[in-house]
Amino acid sequence: MDDCALYLRHFNLKERPFTLLPDPSLLYWSPQHKRAITILRYGLMSRAPVTMISGEIGAGKTTLVQALLRETGAEQRVGLISNAQGGRGELLQWILNAFDANDREGPQDYVALFQRFQDFLLAEYSAGRRAVLIIDEAQNLSAEGLEEVRMLTNINANKDELIQLVLVGQPELREIVRAPNMRQLAQRVTASFHLTPLDEAGVQAYIAHRLKTVGGRGDEFSEAASRRIHDRTGGVPRLINQLCDFAMLYAWNDERHDISLETIDSVLHDGVFFGDTAMEPAS
Template identity: 55%
Template structure:
């Protein structure tokens, strides 16, 4: 594959700019440090609800994965990646995430009792339960209120259950809604993850290059500036542009990725972009929208 050929051409141990979240490549910008501190604070204080938001591709899931890898053995983790549905469906997602049996014929009361018994049993064993809901902006107002009701299990001085919600900026707007006043009052800590600035974008790119055995200087400053302008400092978009820029450079046998390669891939129009009016535009001319 061409992408694999460029790793060989540049002497990298692996592709430095994949799109999958990978804690091994985690770059600690100031904003990522603050977001992670909020997550740690929520866990340390047994906060009922902790919320971290950010744009698509900002690195939220990578932070969560890193956090989960550092937790002590006395924490029982349930991870829900993309829950959807109405009342009762969310509870089934929760039970599934915690490997709690749920029969198709079980009603809501039965499911809730089973969940409550599990949380209390874990507490009796000296453990507490943490539920992490990724892509939480997909939840309805009713589902968020249902999550709040789950925290009612924390009726004594000890917190038995913690919820960490991670999502796109719409989640922050939902929580600020007058329909979720009680929910927002349960939120102990919240943080919105910001995109990288130009200086951080350069450090981010160099960090990933060095991580795979490069020098960090395989891309020119002009190319980095162009990628920053095209990506808006969003890590996932930076990865997309960098990955293809290295493909273009290897194909031209260029040892340093220059602005010409970035301009070329931009001019080729191979990325799908969203126009300001939210209309989906397929930039590559080989794609046609059926009339």
């Protein structure tokens, strides 16, 4: 049995509360995340050509996308791309693959790929379904790639657009879209939201929520410990998860059922947590 399994039994938990994998069932609905999912829902409901969600690394963007995917119904055909890269034509192949609409035995030049994609969109429209393309880590696309994606929103039937885009990425995505050469894309962004890190109270509520969700009491971390975690993670959920996971491991090793400030400082002192935003010894 590994150490993590042992600390679960020690704290009487059903599963690790601070896993780094995106898990909608553990999502803490902070005011920021509630607004972000509302914007995503609004974008889909209003048939916005482009919806954009941005935030720092580890802010919970991908978990929000997973939560959104759980809500989509039969009237929507969703394609999800993560970390797409490549030049003209390659991106279109990524998109076709995301919708499981790529015929690998057919011709693969750009004109054939575009025709295949247009035929796919028309078939979905005829079946009463809307195509939604979600691009995670969209900041990795080049300006040319973003423009190619933007041009897909020009495909329409009568007055109806056949595809909606959801762009999800780090803060630089907003700067890319706001650049003068991206004006046509920016004008198509109907709904957008920027996720900011959790404040001190939010960190404490976040930790308590995740613990209660997996069977914990919710008050295993002292207020002083939560404050230190906020200081050293900047309120970024992924970093909070990393530090809390180590803290619970240390508490188990010390045969303690509560995580104190001393426990957090021990983790920081040993240098096992590489997300320390302060980068200095705890006082």
